[in-house]
Structures are given as C-alpha cells and as structure tokens.
Amino acid sequence: SGTARASIASPLPSALATARIIDDLGRVSYPEGIKSPKVELNINAKDSKFRYDRDFLLQFMKVCKEKPDMLPPLDAIGLEPVDQPNYPMTRGGSGRHRQSSNA
Amino acid sequence: NEDGEVQEVDMQAQAEGIRTVFNDPTNFNVKHPLYSSWTLWFDSPATKGRNLPQTPISAFPQTPLPQTPGPAAAHGWMEDIKRVISFDSVEEFWGLYNNIVPPSQLPPKANYYLFKEGIIPAWEDDANKNGGKWSIQLPKDKNRGNVDNFWLYTMLAAIGETFDPELTTADPAGPPPESLITGVIVSTRPQFYRISIWTRLSPASGAEDDPLRQRIERIGRHFKTGVLGYQENQKLNAPLATEVEFLSHKDSEKKGKGAKKIVV
Numbered sequence: 185s186g187t188a189r190a191s192i193a194s195p196l197p198s199a200l201a202t203a204r205i206i207d208d209l210g211r212v213s214y215p216e217g218i219k220s221p222k223v224e225l226n227i228n229a230k231d232s233k234f235r236y237d238r239d240f241l242l243q244f245m246k247v248c249k250e251k252p253d254m255l256p257p258l259d260a261i262g263l264e265p266v267d268q269p270n271y272p273m274t275r276g277g278s279g280r281h282r283q284s285s286n287a
Numbered sequence: 288n289e290d291g292e293v294q295e296v297d298m299q300a301q302a303e304g305i306r307t308v309f310n311d312p313t314n315f316n317v318k319h320p321l322y323s324s325w326t327l328w329f330d331s332p333a334t335k336g337r338n339l340p341q342t343p344i345s346a347f348p349q350t351p352l353p354q355t356p357g358p359a360a361a362h363g364w365m366e367d368i369k370r371v372i373s374f375d376s377v378e379e380f381w382g383l384y385n386n387i388v389p390p391s392q393l394p395p396k397a398n399y400y401l402f403k404e405g406i407i408p409a410w411e412d413d414a415n416k417n418g419g420k421w422s423i424q425l426p427k428d429k430n431r432g433n434v435d436n437f438w439l440y441t442m443l444a445a446i447g448e449t450f451d452p453e454l455t456t457a458d459p460a461g462p463p464p465e466s467l468i469t470g471v472i473v474s475t476r477p478q479f480y481r482i483s484i485w486t487r488l489s490p491a492s493g494a495e496d497d498p499l500r501q502r503i504e505r506i507g508r509h510f511k512t513g514v515l516g517y518q519e520n521q522k523l524n525a526p527l528a529t530e531v532e533f534l535s536h537k538d539s540e541k542k543g544k545g546a547k548k549i550v551v
Binding site: 243 | 305307308309310311312313314315316317318319320321322323329330331333334369371372373374376377378379380381382383384385386387388392393394440443444446447448449454455456457458459463
C-alpha cells in the first residue's frame with residue numbers, strides 16, 4: 185500500500201466487497217415497491233445458482249452506480265466513446281470515419 | 288469540514304438482518320450471485336498493438352487438452368482482445384454497466400464479448416468448438432436508438448440465465464444443469480450492428496424433432512421475441528438486416544458453403 189487511490193471516493197470498504205452471497209432467495213424480503221425474482225425460474229435452484237428475470241434485474245440500474253474497483257481506465261484499453269451526435273453517416277462503404285485512424 | 292464526518296449507522300440493530308442494496312444502497316450486507324461468473328472483453332482498431340493490460344491466454348483456466356491445437360490457434364485471435372473485468376453478482380454487473388461505454392457510442396469495428404468465466408470468446412475454446420450462434424444484424428441508421436437496450440436486454444438474459452429454459456426443469460437431485468449459453472457479443476460496423484448468442488452445442492441433424500434442435504430454437508425464439516421484442520412471425524430481412532438466424536461455428540468456417548441456417 186502507500187499507493188494513492190485518488191479515484192476511490194469513499195475511504196470505507198465498499199459494501200460490495202464485504203457483502204455475502206445470498207444462498208436462499210426465499211429469505212430475502214425486499215422493500216415495498218421492489219419486485220422479487222420470479223419464483224418459477226428457481227424452482228430447483230441450489231448452490232446459489234439463481235436465475236433472474238429482466239424486470240427484477242432492471243430495478244438495480246438506478247441503485248448500483250459505483251464504479252467497480254477492478255475496472256481498468258477505459259482509455260488504457262482503447263475503450264473510448266466517440267462523439268456520436270456529430271457522427272457523420274458514411275454511405276457507400278467508403279470506410280472513412282472521423283478520428284478513428286490513430287494507427 | 289465534512290471530510291472527517293463519520294456516518295452514524297445503527298449497525299447493531301441491523302447486524303442480524305439481511306440488507307439488500309434496495310434496503311440500504313451504501314451499507315447492504317448481501318448480494319445476488321449470478322448463475323455463472325462472467326468476463327467482459329473488448330476490442331476495436333484502437334486496441335490493436337496496445338500492450339497495456341495484455342491478456343495472457345495462459346491466465347485462463349483452459350480445459351487442459353495440450354494435444355489439441357485449439358487454444359494455440361486462438362492465441363493470435365485473442366492477442367488484441369482486452370479483458371475488461373470479471374463479475375459474479377447482479378450488483379457488480381450494474382456497477383460495470385453504469386460506468387462503461389454503450390454500443391451506440393463505440394467506434395465502428397468494435398466488439399464487446401461477454402462470456403462465462405474460463406471460456407474465451409473464440410471458436411477454438413473447448414466450450415465453443417462444437418457450438419454455434421444465434422445472431423441478428425441491424426442497420427445502424429435505423430437502430431442507433433435501439434442497440435443499447437437490445438444489448439442490455441441480451442446481457443440481462445445471459446447473466447440472468449433465462450435464454451435456456453431447460454434449466455428449470457432439471458432433476459433437483461442431480462448436479463446443477465449446464466446451460467447451453469457460453470457468451471454474447473455485440474459488434475459495431477460502419478453500417479450495421481450485430482448481436483450474437485453463442486451456444487455450447489449445435490444440432491447435428493436438420494431433423495425438426497431433434498431435442499437439441501428444439502432446445503436451440505427455443506433460445507432463438509426467446510431472443511427474438513422476449514429479448515428484442517419482435518413479433519414471433521415478424522420478417523426482419525431488409526437491406527443490411529438479417530432475420531434472427533442460427534449457424535454452427537463449423538458451418539461459419541465454411542464461409543457459406545453447405546451452411547444450414549436455422550431461422551426463427
């Protein structure tokens with residue numbers, strides 16, 4: 185350690201790192217307004233191998249926003265967004281496009 | 288100065304309880320495990336030749352079959368594909384999703400590969416070599432507004448393990464059944480997007496009553512209607528667009544000669 189971890193917003197260990205794996209979905213109760221996973225997907229579930237329907241999963245979108253500690257800087261792996269709104273349509277397969285030739 | 292402020296949480300009162308991220312977004316104590324662990328990979332012209340977080344193929348738990356040329360043959364293919372992250376819970380998936388570039392914002396000729404941990408996104412992997420893929424091609428100009436949701440819903444069906452309906456009906460006394468899905472891919476090209484679902488197996492015969500073919504077709508129909516939201520009999524073929532169609536990897540290698548496509 186001693187490495188500066190400036191990108192981490194919270195000095196506390198993230199809940200994600202310490203949370204334990206649910207082993208029985210039936211024992212979890214969700215707050216009012218939150219749907220439980222569809223029961224029929226997990227009739228024979230065991231060993232914490234659960235299946236989840238889309239509606240259940242989508243409920244996490246607005247809640248789980250924290251950037252994962254293990255996510256590398258995206259530009260280091262060449263994963264950078266293009267400026268889509270101004271992106272010119274190329275027709276006729278000329279293959280030319282804006283600012284994509286950095287080789 | 289708020290920096291030193293300590294959050295006062297009644298830890299003891301809640302210590303015994305199960306707190307999901309919905310009960311307490313910052314102090315939850317359980318997470319939802321996925322059926323499988325997953326790894327996200329990425330490549331684009333910009334990743335080629337970069338030797339930054341290189342992904343040594345040897346770092347992956349290949350099924351050890353040293354006499355087969357498979358993993359070695361995949362090595363060149365995998366050289367430019369970057370491993371982004373692995374995750375095994377619903378909560379981690381969304382943390383990734385909310386901090387990464389959606390397909391509509393990717394440059395042309397980029398690919399995301401979301402595969403089960405230990406399976407590399409290559410035909411040569413033992414989990415893929417006897418398999419095939421469902422795929423759909425979508426013209427870019429008409430689908431810029433759809434592709435991000437299509438890809439999200441495809442990922443959710445993959446990590447939620449709802450593509451393969453066989454998993455619910457398996458004998459509870461036996462081991463957890465193996466899903467046919469190995470991974471999902473979104474590809475951006477100058478004029479179209481493609482989304483693919485890779486399967487472990489592909490039907491050997493064209494017989495309609497082959498149980499494997501029926502299982503594969505159920506995956507394709509779920510992809511078309513449940514995931515992408517098309518009507519069962521909707522025709523999608525158009526300039527730069529394809530139907531939802533299945534092709535074995537072996538037939539893909541033949542480049543169309545004698546290829547037996549299944550269409551739903």
